[in-house]
Amino acid sequence: xxxxxxxxxxxxxxxxxxxxxxxxxxxxxxxxxxxxxxxxxxxxxxxxxxxxxxxxxxxxxxxxxxxxxxxxxxxxxxxxxxxxxxxxxxxxxxxxxxxxxxxxxxxxxxxxxxxxxxxxxxxxxxxxxxxxxxxxxxxxxxxxxxxxxxxxxxxxxxxxxxxxxxxxxxxxxxxxxxxxxxxxxxxxxxxxxxxxxxxxxxxxxxxxxxxxxxxxxxxxxxxxxxxxxxxxxxxxxxxxxxxxxxxxxxxxxxxxxxxxxxxxxxxxxxxxxxxxxxxxxxxxxxxxxxxxxxxxxxxxxxxxxxxxxxxxxxxxxxxxxxxxxxxxxxxxxxxxxxxxxxxxxxxxxxxxxxxxxx
Numbered sequence: 162x163x164x165x166x167x168x169x170x171x172x173x174x175x176x177x178x179x180x181x182x183x184x185x186x187x188x189x190x191x192x193x194x195x196x197x198x199x200x201x202x203x204x205x206x207x208x209x210x211x212x213x214x215x216x217x218x219x220x221x222x223x224x225x226x227x228x229x230x231x232x233x234x235x236x237x238x239x240x241x242x243x244x245x246x247x248x249x250x251x252x253x254x255x256x257x258x259x260x261x262x263x264x265x266x267x268x269x270x271x272x273x274x275x276x277x278x279x280x281x282x283x284x285x286x287x288x289x290x291x292x293x294x295x296x297x298x299x300x301x302x303x304x305x306x307x308x309x310x311x312x313x314x315x316x317x318x319x320x321x322x323x324x325x326x327x328x329x330x331x332x333x334x335x336x337x338x339x340x341x342x343x344x345x346x347x348x349x350x351x352x353x354x355x356x357x358x359x360x361x362x363x364x365x366x367x368x369x370x371x372x373x374x375x376x377x378x379x380x381x382x383x384x385x386x387x388x389x390x391x392x393x394x395x396x397x398x399x400x401x402x403x404x405x406x407x408x409x410x411x412x413x414x415x416x417x418x419x420x421x422x423x424x425x426x427x428x429x430x431x432x433x434x435x436x437x438x439x440x441x442x443x444x445x446x447x448x449x450x451x452x453x454x455x456x457x458x459x460x461x462x463x464x465x466x467x468x469x470x471x472x473x474x475x476x477x478x479x480x481x482x483x484x485x486x487x488x489x490x491x492x493x494x495x496x497x498x499x500x501x502x503x504x505x506x507x508x509x510x511x512x513x514x515x516x517x518x519x
Contacts, residue, residue, distance in 0.1 A: 195325075196457045199229035199271075203288040203320075204454070207305045208296030209266060209274075210233045210259065213327065216404045217295055217448030220492060222269040226455040231273070234266050238278040286312060291454050295447075297400060299367035302327060306371035310378040313390075324392040325453045327374055327446070328368045330467050332396065333435035335365040368396075372465070381447045385463050393453040395463040397441035401426070401470070403484055404444050418489040420484040426472035427490050431501035433466055442470040444492050452498040460502055 197204075204221060208214035218234055219229045240263070243255025257502045263274045275282045276381065283433035292309060294303040312318050333342035375392050382388040403420040422442060429445050430437070449468050453461050473479075 167518045175427050176333045197227045197230050197291070197455045199227075199231075202290040202329045203231045203233060203285060204291045204293065205235050205285060205289050206293045206295065208294065208301065208327075209236060209262065210240065211295070211297040212404045213297055213446050213450070214293070214295035214403075215262065215266065215401070216492075217293055217320040217450055218266050218272055219269065220447055220451050224455070225453065226493070226495065227451065229271055231271055231288075232269075233289075234263075234272060234274040235277055235282065235285075236263070238272055238276055241276055244305050255270045283317070286317045288320060289318050290320050291325070292321065293325045293327075293450055293454065294371075295325075295327045295450060297327070299329070299364035299371075303367045303371045305373075306374050306435055310374050313378055314381065321390045323454055324375060324390060325450050326371065326392060327450065328396045328465075329365060330371055330373065330396045330398045330435060330437055332365050332369040332470070335369070339438075339505050340365060343430045348493050379463065391462045392433040393461045393463070395446070395449055395453060396465065397465045398433060398437065398439045398469045399441070400443055400446070401445055404447075404489070416459045417485075422470075424479050424482045424483045424490055425474065426470040427474045427478060427493070429493060429497065429501060430471050431466050431468045431498070433464060436467040437464075441468055444489075445470055448492045448495070449498055452495050453497070455491050456499070456502075458499075458502065466502075 176224070204227075206214055206218050206221070209218060214234075218232055221232050241257070241261040243257050246252040246254070246256050254292070266272055267274050273381065275285055287305060292349075294302060294305050294309065296305055309324070313321065331343065335338045335344040344363050344365040372394055372447065375394070379385070379388050379390070381391060382390070385391070401419050403419045423444070424441070426440070426442055428443075429442075429449070480489075482488050
């Protein structure tokens with residue numbers, strides 16, 4: 162029985178001739194809104210040609226904190242364009258490499274794939290309240306960050322409240338080993354006749370440029386005190402794991418390595434700033450990115466965190482899972498992310514903060 166029905170029942174049970182000794186006080190009921198409200202929010206997820214973004218969409222659709230919320234998978238126009246069959250030069254019919262992914266994500270509850278070149282996408286921008294930039298490839302992530310910031314400055318996203326950005330561990334240590342080797346610069350297109358070489362490589366520089374651009378755009382919107390939206394950046398290590406599906410890679414050895422990683426490394430560790438060295442599981446990254454969107458904690462507002470996977474887990478937790486046969490371990494729970502975000506011993510005197518304003 163609801164509280165309202167219970168109060169109503171007690172009121173009817175009181176004798177009509179009973180006297181009240183004091184006037185009844187009217188109770189003011191305050192309804193708190195969750196960080197993500199299915200009736201209000203529209204979430205855009207970019208980078209869904211890659212596994213992390215796909216896992217983000219899957220979990221947004223299924224997690225109780227975000228289930229029912231409209232999720233728009235934003236894809237470039239070329240994702241809908243057919244190409245000649247690379248395996249059959251005589252074939253006349255075009256093939257659509259991204260169609261299986263589009264159909265799979267579009268079948269999830271409240272999820273819709275949108276072509277960025279259409280008017281429908283412009284309408285999504287007007288209603289968008291949250292964005293997850295989850296491209297695993299640094300140049301693509303930088304391009305999506307540039308597009309997002311241009312739209313914010315142009316006033317195309319008036320309802321925007323949260324921006325979650327994927328980045329990489331080592332961006333603040335890119336001039337020292339081993340990050341220096343990872344960040345070496347190259348020239349692309351030097352072997353193409355008549356082509357113009359262009360800068361390549363330096364992925365950590367690209368990740369950092371994307372972070373810096375988002376932060377600068379926030380400042381141009383009034384800074385942390387006046388901007389209507391806020392960001393959270395999640396830096397990850399080298400990515401491992403196939404996610405919740407079975408074989409997704411062409412390289413059999415890489416697939417076997419990632420299958421084992423999914424099963425053995427089920428836990429995470431998080432710290433603020435540019436910490437750690439190691440690998441990060443794609444499925445865990447997706448949960449962390451989503452939790453940065455759904456949490457009500459002020460601790461994540463305009464902050465940067467590092468996240469790596471830890472393990473191996475004990476034998477009991479590994480039993481029965483075989484990613485190659487479609488039996489993946491469950492994703493980490495939101496409470497695990499919340500525990501990692503709690504103040505450490507050296508931060509005991511730091512206030513946890515009030516809920517995120519929504």
